[in-house]
Amino acid sequence: MELAVEVDGEGIPQLRFPEPFNVTEYFIDRHIAEGRADKVAIRTLRRDVTYAELVGCVNRFGNTLVKLGIVRGERLLMVVKDCPEFFFLFWGAIKAGVIPVPLNTMLRARDFDYIIQDSECAGLAYSLEFDTEVEAAFARCSWRPRVFLPMEGGDQALAPRARDASPELQALSACATEDCFWLYSSGTTGLPKGVVHAHGDIAVTCQHFFDTTLGAEEEDVFFSVPRLFFSYGMGVAMNAPLWAGATAILDDRRPTPQIVTEIFRRFAPTVFAAVPTFYAGLLASGVLTKNDVHGLRRCLSGGEATPPDVQRRWLALTGVPTLEVIGSTEMLFIYMSNRIDDIRPGTTGKPVPGYQVRIVDDEGRAR
Numbered sequence: 001m002e003l004a005v006e007v008d009g010e011g012i013p014q015l016r017f018p019e020p021f022n023v024t025e026y027f028i029d030r031h032i033a034e035g036r037a038d039k040v041a042i043r044t045l046r047r048d049v050t051y052a053e054l055v056g057c058v059n060r061f062g063n064t065l066v067k068l069g070i071v072r073g074e075r076l077l078m079v080v081k082d083c084p085e086f087f088f089l090f091w092g093a094i095k096a097g098v099i100p101v102p103l104n105t106m107l108r109a110r111d112f113d114y115i116i117q118d119s120e121c122a123g124l125a126y127s128l129e130f131d132t133e134v135e136a137a138f139a140r141c142s143w144r145p146r147v148f149l150p151m152e153g154g155d156q157a158l159a160p161r162a163r164d165a166s167p168e169l170q171a172l173s174a175c176a177t178e179d180c181f182w183l184y185s186s187g188t189t190g191l192p193k194g195v196v197h198a199h200g201d202i203a204v205t206c207q208h209f210f211d212t213t214l215g216a217e218e219e220d221v222f223f224s225v226p227r228l229f230f231s232y233g234m235g236v237a238m239n240a241p242l243w244a245g246a247t248a249i250l251d252d253r254r255p256t257p258q259i260v261t262e263i264f265r266r267f268a269p270t271v272f273a274a275v276p277t278f279y280a281g282l283l284a285s286g287v288l289t290k291n292d293v294h295g296l297r298r299c300l301s302g303g304e305a306t307p308p309d310v311q312r313r314w315l316a317l318t319g320v321p322t323l324e325v326i327g328s329t330e331m332l333f334i335y336m337s338n339r340i341d342d343i344r345p346g347t348t349g350k351p352v353p354g355y356q357v358r359i360v361d362d363e364g365r366a367r
Contacts, residue, residue: 001030003203012353015200015207017176023199024095025171027242028058034245041241042084042248043221043267049084051245057084059169060162061092065123067165068147072097072172074122075182077115077145079103079134081127081252082228085151085159087238089125092162094180094199097172098122101182101194102229105130111192112137115184116145119194123147125158176200183231185329195329205235205333206243208354213337214298214323216244216271221295223249223269225260225278232302235333236273257285261292268295275303279322280310293318300325302334308345324348331355 003026004016031037037052049057070076076098080086086102093100101119103112105127112134116124124145126134131150138148149158174180180199184192210216222241226233228250241248249267253259260282263269274282279301282288299314301322315321326348327334336357338349351357359367 001025001033003207005207013207013212014354015203017200017203019175020173021176021199022095022171022174023180023202024058024091026203027239028055028091028095029171031055031242031245036245039245040247042087042250044084044250044252045266047084049087054084054087056167057088057162058091058095059167060165061085061088061158062096062098062169063092063165064158064162065093065098066096067161068123070096070098070122070147073099073179075099075101075119076147077101077103077119077121077124078229079105079107079112079124079126079130080151080228081105081129082233082237082250083127083252084250086228086250087248088162089151089158090181090238092169095169095171097174099179099181101184102234103184104186104229105227107133109133109136109140113141115192115194116141117143118191119182121145123149125149125151127151128153174199176203183229183234183329183332195332197332201332202239203243204354205331206239208352209235209334209337210240210243212353213334213339214271214300215340216240216246218245220244220246220270220297221249221267222246222271223263223267223273225255225274226303231329231332232273232327232334235327236271236300239333240271257282257287261287264288264292264296270295271298271300272296273300273302276301276306276310277304279306279314283310283313283317288317290317290319293320296320298340299323300334302326305346311345 031051040048041051041054042049182194224233224237299322302325323338325334325337335355
């Protein structure tokens with residue numbers, strides 16, 4: 001599948017989607033036709049997953065959800081660690097017409113209880129590391145998902161079921177504006193809210209930022225300190241590599257300077273994303289050296305303002321500047337960014353091509 005690109009009147013490339021359009025056909029299935037079957041799509045400390053294996057596993061998980069009776073448009077909550085199965089379940093659900101809803105794995109039982117009821121989900125899948133809070137929420141919740149399964153465990157867990165499912169699955173017909181997946185907001189202005197994203201949204205955000213702004217390449221290796229359930233981490237560690245036909249690095253351990261340095265030494269990421277406090281902690285630890293970052297070419301820093309001193313010291317250590325960015329769950333990904341050849345420390349840069357930004361006062365008046 002190819003997506004048509006047209007340049008608008010302001011010279012900004014815009015995607016034109018075919019009808020029908022299920023986003024998995026572009027982000028998952030097309031890689032086989034484009035010759036990437038044997039290329040590594042996902043790397044972890046324990047295993048590599050090729051694009052051919054990714055396609056087969058996505059189909060197996062999608063078929064498993066269908067067999068479990070979750071139907072088109074129903075929600076599937078995901079409390080899943082950063083591992084290949086996150087990819088398999090997320091994209092398998094979308095391919096089968098089910099709406100995946102990745103959740104913050106650090107939430108407590110009362111938070112999961114609220115989201116289970118708010119989403120009226122048909123299913124919930126969770127990594128065993130989070131069973132205490134998830135199972136406590138399920139026990140107290142008045143809304144009862146029909147499917148409630150751990151990812152691993154006995155034969156009835158989701159992953160073992162999927163291993164026995166068919167590796168063939170036809171993508172359910174959809175369109176670019178149809179509901180695709182949800183992400184819940186952090187709740188800083190009240191209770192968390194389910195943000196609905198359409199099939200075309202992932203492609204649009206990738207095209208505007210990773211193509212037009214960042215310059216992502218097929219040879220890139222992406223690693224993100226923010227987890228996959230955050231829109232920031234999802235964009236860098238999953239959507240971008242699948243968009244570019246590149247490679248994602250996943251690690252389910254709690255990120256520390258020592259662990260991230262281990263990742264750099266073993267996998268040589270070329271695109272790295274973190275929050276400013278992590279950059280500061282990594283620099284202060286002294287464990288990362290110039291020799292560890294020989295492949296690095298792009299660094300993103302978002303979530304809060306990056307102190308100019310941290311930017312300066314990171315550049316001195318790595319030779320690669322941090323690109324200050326800002327995005328949101330509601331917008332799915334980054335809408336303002338510095339550029340590799342246009343960086344002003346202490347600012348969030350300029351609007352990403354394709355987005356319009358307006359600064360207003362407390363009364364909503366433009367400033």
